[in-house]
Amino acid sequence: MLLENTTKKKNENNREFIYRVIKENIMTLNLKPGECISEVELGNQLNVSRTPVREAIVRLSEEKLIDVFPQKGSFVSKIDLNLVDEALFLRDLCEKKLLKMACEDKLPTPLMKLLEKNLAYQKIILDFEEDLHKFFDLDNEFHSLIFEYYNKKNVWKSINRLSTHFDRLRLIDALQLPHAIQTYEQHQKIVDIIKNKEINIIDVFITEHLSKFKHVINNYLEKYPEYFL
Numbered sequence: 089m090l091l092e093n094t095t096k097k098k099n100e101n102n103r104e105f106i107y108r109v110i111k112e113n114i115m116t117l118n119l120k121p122g123e124c125i126s127e128v129e130l131g132n133q134l135n136v137s138r139t140p141v142r143e144a145i146v147r148l149s150e151e152k153l154i155d156v157f158p159q160k161g162s163f164v165s166k167i168d169l170n171l172v173d174e175a176l177f178l179r180d181l182c183e184k185k186l187l188k189m190a191c192e193d194k195l196p197t198p199l200m201k202l203l204e205k206n207l208a209y210q211k212i213i214l215d216f217e218e219d220l221h222k223f224f225d226l227d228n229e230f231h232s233l234i235f236e237y238y239n240k241k242n243v244w245k246s247i248n249r250l251s252t253h254f255d256r257l258r259l260i261d262a263l264q265l266p267h268a269i270q271t272y273e274q275h276q277k278i279v280d281i282i283k284n285k286e287i288n289i290i291d292v293f294i295t296e297h298l299s300k301f302k303h304v305i306n307n308y309l310e311k312y313p314e315y316f317l
Contacts, residue, residue: 089125091133092118102136107144109134114153114164115252116221117259121166121315125154153252166317167253169305175254176298178247184294186234187278191287199237203279206230210272217265223272224262228255230275257301260308260315270300 093112096105110130113119130141145162148154152171156162190196206229213223235244248255261267274297281290309316 089119089123089129089133091130092116094134102140103143106130106134106136106140107147110141110144111148111151111153114148115255115259117256119164121164121256123164125162125164127162151249151252165253167256167315168317169253171250171253172257172301172305175247175251176301178250179254180295180298182235182240182243182247183231183298184290186238186240187281187290187294188287189238190234190282191285191290196237196282199234200279200282202233202237203230203275203282206233207272207275207279210275214265214269214272220263220265220268221259223268224259227258227262227271227275230278254301257305257308260312261301261304267304 091109091113094109097108100108110119110125119125125145127138127141127145131138134141145154145156149156149162152168153165154162155165190199193199206226210223210226210230212218213220213226232241232244235241262271277293278297280286281293
């Protein structure tokens with residue numbers, strides 16, 4: 089277990105630092121679903137005592153990212169498909185509503201510039217086959233830009249809190265180049281929908297955009313059975 093992104097940020101206290109590092113490593117699949125995690129090893133790598141590590145584990149267990157079993161140990165939570173389904177349900181409702189708002193907006197020019205810039209960066213990563221973790225970050229940013237533009241930043245935060253299991257599944261998918269290319273093409277279609285005010289196709293398109301994961305879950309269940317409940 090070798091942690092990544094362990095540089096402490098400015099104004100970050102020990103509790104925030106430890107929590108962030110462990111969570112980021114879970115969300116990037118560096119700490120894999122079902123993997124046993126050791127308080128001692130985490131403390132040694134982060135050069136901290138066991139107490140703040142234990143506090144971070146308790147907090148992450150409350151967020152359903154770590155399972156703690158007395159007398160057995162702590163483990164990264166396996167991906168729960170029921171939680172994936174809940175996240176899909178919420179995103180489906182919110183993203184349809186926001187896209188309709190964008191289509192009804194007379195001049196969303198600043199938003200279009202932000203989305204097109206994000207798409208340009210996505211394409212660079214795909215064209216040069218760079219680290220697809222960066223593509224995944226841009227995927228998240230693409231959606232967050234729409235929420236933030238229409239003053240729904242806290243809604244996006246709520247979606248993220250509910251989407252930790254869904255996002256790990258999304259990352260598994262995004263790390264497959266053909267699937268990342270398909271996601272890019274769907275993002276381009278979202279921009280076209282806003283430009284052309286195609287409000288009538290939003291419901292069907294967003295449902296298809298989000299439900300693609302339902303079609304590939306069986307493949308991942310077969311390929312990574314140890315990752316799922």
